[in-house]
Amino acid sequence: MNKKNITLLLAGVAGLSLSGIAGAADRHTQTIAATCMTCHGPGGHSLGAAPSLAGLEKSYFVQTMKDFKSGARPASIMKRHASGYTEAEFEAMGAYFASLK
Amino acid sequence: MTLNRRDFLKISGAGAAAALTGCATTPSVARGHVVVVGAGFGGATCAKYLRQWGPNLDVTLIEPNDKFISCPISNWVLGGMRTMKDITHGYDNLPKHGIKMVKDYVVAIDTAKRTLKTRGGATISYDRLVLSPGIEILTDTVKGFKEAEAAGKVVHAWKAGPQTALLRRQLEAMPNGGTFVMSVPAAPYRCPPGPYERTCMVANYFKKAKPRSKIILLDGNPDVVSKKPLFTDAWNTLYPGMVEYRPNNAPVAVNGKTMIVTTEFDDVKGSVLNVVPRQRAGEACAMAGVRNDSAGNWCTVNLATFESTTVPNVHIIGDSILASLPKSGHMATNHAKVCAAAIVELLAGRQPDPSPVIANTCYSATSSTTSGYVANVYRYEEGKGYVSQPEGGATPKGDELNFAYNESWAKNIWANVLG
Numbered sequence: 001m002n003k004k005n006i007t008l009l010l011a012g013v014a015g016l017s018l019s020g021i022a023g024a025a026d027r028h029t030q031t032i033a034a035t036c037m038t039c040h041g042p043g044g045h046s047l048g049a050a051p052s053l054a055g056l057e058k059s060y061f062v063q064t065m066k067d068f069k070s071g072a073r074p075a076s077i078m079k080r081h082a083s084g085y086t087e088a089e090f091e092a093m094g095a096y097f098a099s100l101k
Numbered sequence: 102m103t104l105n106r107r108d109f110l111k112i113s114g115a116g117a118a119a120a121l122t123g124c125a126t127t128p129s130v131a132r133g134h135v136v137v138v139g140a141g142f143g144g145a146t147c148a149k150y151l152r153q154w155g156p157n158l159d160v161t162l163i164e165p166n167d168k169f170i171s172c173p174i175s176n177w178v179l180g181g182m183r184t185m186k187d188i189t190h191g192y193d194n195l196p197k198h199g200i201k202m203v204k205d206y207v208v209a210i211d212t213a214k215r216t217l218k219t220r221g222g223a224t225i226s227y228d229r230l231v232l233s234p235g236i237e238i239l240t241d242t243v244k245g246f247k248e249a250e251a252a253g254k255v256v257h258a259w260k261a262g263p264q265t266a267l268l269r270r271q272l273e274a275m276p277n278g279g280t281f282v283m284s285v286p287a288a289p290y291r292c293p294p295g296p297y298e299r300t301c302m303v304a305n306y307f308k309k310a311k312p313r314s315k316i317i318l319l320d321g322n323p324d325v326v327s328k329k330p331l332f333t334d335a336w337n338t339l340y341p342g343m344v345e346y347r348p349n350n351a352p353v354a355v356n357g358k359t360m361i362v363t364t365e366f367d368d369v370k371g372s373v374l375n376v377v378p379r380q381r382a383g384e385a386c387a388m389a390g391v392r393n394d395s396a397g398n399w400c401t402v403n404l405a406t407f408e409s410t411t412v413p414n415v416h417i418i419g420d421s422i423l424a425s426l427p428k429s430g431h432m433a434t435n436h437a438k439v440c441a442a443a444i445v446e447l448l449a450g451r452q453p454d455p456s457p458v459i460a461n462t463c464y465s466a467t468s469s470t471t472s473g474y475v476a477n478v479y480r481y482e483e484g485k486g487y488v489s490q491p492e493g494g495a496t497p498k499g500d501e502l503n504f505a506y507n508e509s510w511a512k513n514i515w516a517n518v519l520g
Contacts, residue, residue, distance in 0.1 A: 027154070027442045028454045034150065034438045035460050038431060039506075041513045042520050048509025076502060077476050081460060083492035084478020089458070 029092040032085070036093070044100045054100035061094035062087075131155040131448035133228035136217065138207050138385045140164035140192060143419030143433035144233030145518045148200045150441035155448065161201045161225060163217075164192070169519060172292065173430050174511050175261035178269055180302030181310075182469050185266050190519050210388040212412050217388075229444050231407075232391070232400075233419045233433065234383025235260070236291050243284075243378045249357030255374045259291060271373045272303060277311040279372030282362055284319040284352045285326070286379040289399070291420045291428045293327035294475070296320075296377065298465040301332065304340040305468045316344045317369055319362060321351030321379075327427070328465060328475055330497040335467035352376055382421035389415050399423035404486050406443035406453050407436055416440050426479065426487055427461055434518060435459040457481050464507035471499035472507035 033044075036053060040046050044054030053061070067073035068082035075082075085093075135155075137148045140162050148162040169190045177183040196202055205219035216226045238257055240247050249255035256264040272281065281303055285296040300318050307314040325332055325346070336344040347364075354363040355376050362369045362376060381398035382391075391400045391409040400417040402409055404424060407416045418440050419433035426432055436459070443453035458480045466472045477493030496503065 027446060028457065030154070031438050031442045031454065032458050035435045035458075038434055038514050038517055039462055039510050042517045046509065047512040047516055049505040050509045050513060076496075076506065077462065077474055080476040080492050080494060081462075081478060084458065084460065084480065084490035 029089070029096050032089060033093055033096045036097075044097055053097045056094075056097050058091075058094035058098040061097055062090045065090040065093075129449045129451070130157050131445045132157050133448045134159040134161065134226065135229045135231065135444060135448075136160075136225055136227040137162045137231040137233060138217075139233040139235060139383070139419075140166075140169065140195070140202075141233060141235055141419065141433065142430035142514070142518055143235075143437045144231065145169070145192075145195060146434040147231050147233060147418060147437035147441050148195065149198050149518075150438050151444060152198045152200055154441060155445040156199075158445070158448065159201070160199065161203055161227075162195065163203045163205055163207055163219065163225075165204060165206045167204070168192070170261040170265075171430070171511070171515065172259075172261045172295075173514070175258070175265045176295065176299045176302045177466060178261075178265055179258070179272065179299060180306045180466075180469070181269070181273075182302070182305075182466075188261060190515055192519065194520055207385050207388065210385065212389055212415055215414060227414070228448065229414050229416065230389070231416045231418060231440060231444070232383070232385050232389060232421065233417075233437070234385040234421060236380040236420050236428075237383050238377075239379045239381060243352050243376055244354035244363075245357070246355050246376055246378060249355055249374075249376075252357050254357030254360075255355055255376055257377045258375060259295075259377050259380075268373070268375060272306065275311065275314065275372045278313040279311070280315045280317060280370070281307075281373045281375070282317045282319065282369055282371030283375040284350075284362060284377055285321055286377050287321040287351060288326050289423075289428060290377070290380050293427050293429075294332070294463060294465045297325060297328065297332040298467075299375075300344055301335050301340070301465075301467045304336070304343050307343065308340060314343070314372075316340075317371065318344065318346050319350040319352055319364060319369065320346065320348050323348050328473060328495045331465065331467065331473040331495060331499060334498050335471075339468055339471075380420075382417070386417060386421050391415055391417055394423045405439070405455060405457055405481050405483075406447070407440035408443075416444065424486060427463065427475075429461060429463050431463055431514065432459070432461050434514065435461070455481075455483065459487065462510065464503060464510050465499075466504065466507060467499035470501055470504055472504040473497075473499040474503055474506070 040053045046052045068078040137144045151160045171188040205221045209218040258264040258268040350364045352362045386392045409415045418436035420428040439457045446453040460478045464474045473496035475495035478490040479487035
């Protein structure tokens with residue numbers, strides 16, 4: 001291994017320790033939110049009967065997902081989806097969708 | 102891959118040492134050239150998210166077709182509920198995301214040199230390659246199919262396009278009182294509920310236009326593969342006496358002149374024959390040497406990154422992979438997002454998300470006003486792959502609300518893939 005490669009390797013490893021964990025966590029939320037958009041429209045703006053998610057208040061989003069999961073709010077498909085996520089993911093998704101215009 | 106405590110300490114130590122020597126003070130940015138092969142649900146989505154999450158990446162998307170023709174909703178065309186125009190969309194918006202579109206076929210891939218060649222003569226090099234070629238239909242597995250297909254007598258219509266339009270014309274030309282014979286390949290195949298939805302869409306058309314007609318479904322599987330309660334309810338209540346279901350009846354031969362499908366048990370004559378042969382990963386996967394399951398049909402991948410388990414820097418998404426996940430367009434778009442996220446992290450020198458979560462949502466119409474769904478969330482666990490979460494499942498009966506959501510789903514997924 002030459003000197004340049006060693007430098008690149010160290011730089012890469014440092015990147016992981018400095019920003020990699022936080023980066024992966026953000027990407028985790030972004031990836032989940034992107035899968036929601038398949039039905040709820042690009043950028044959270046729906047073109048059909050499924051509701052838009054962009055700009056929803058975080059607390060409303062989180063409570064709605066909790067209610068779908070518990071069954072407090074009757075749903076067609078959403079109990080099946082909501083049951084697959086953690087409350088921490090609801091919070092992160094809620095913050096993300098609230099940030100979208 | 103998850104980090105254990107010892108790995109984490111090792112990395113922290115190395116990171117601290119690097120920081121002290123001043124090697125890295127700014128977060129790294131993903132750079133490099135990612136080439137995506139195939140602009141279907143998986144490939145087009147992956148290209149878009151690579152650019153969105155890695156704005157400094159160069160992304161090239163190679164696709165030979167002028168237009169995107171959607172397999173989802175193509176059964177509605179066969180039932181006369183939609184036209185080919187409704188399921189055909191342009192690629193005009195993709196370059197606006199900074200994606201370089203190349204209209205060409207890939208003819209060779211050299212994974213050692215990380216280059217590929219196109220039919221048009223171009224050589225393109227890559228840092229990471231994403232293959233999303235869809236399926237290759239094994240037309241040799243049903244004797245006589247190739248000849249009948251070439252003569253325009255029998256089609257599979259399992260890739261939406263000219264065969265969809267031809268099958269619709271055959272159904273329109275069929276006399277009232279005729280028989281539509283369809284076959285289902287042994288799993289795994291593209292779109293598990295597709296054959297049963299197709300049966301419903303053709304039955305819906307017959308009920309209105311040709312009520313004395315019959316449908317015989319020859320299934321190469323021991324039972325209905327997907328959404329059984331939904332489809333059997335539709336056959337029994339909406340189309341009583343019209344649909345005859347025969348499990349364990351894979352076709353071994355078809356004759357386009359006598360219009361007979363031969364199974365292991367008997368000869369079945371029809372007015373319109375729709376034989377869907379078995380399938381494997383698209384041809385580009387063979388070129389890259391990544392059809393690496395035991396039968397050499399499908400691609401095994403690291404499901405957290407969708408990188409081939411045997412060929413580095415090559416990722417495979419969509420119908421071509423071997424996994425306990427349904428081969429659906431919806432799933433392909435979600436493979437694409439996890440894959441894009443992983444590539445962005447890898448090209449930035451970071452660790453990809455070790456526990457991605459994806460979901461499938463699949464609607465099937467049972468009539469021109471009713472649909473049902475199956476939905477599951479899958480959470481990746483190292484050593485286990487994607488684990489289906491509790492409460493996933495399917496509706497037992499189609500209804501009008503889900504038909505509205507089915508239509509909404511199509512509009513939104515098309516906009517996500519191509520908008």
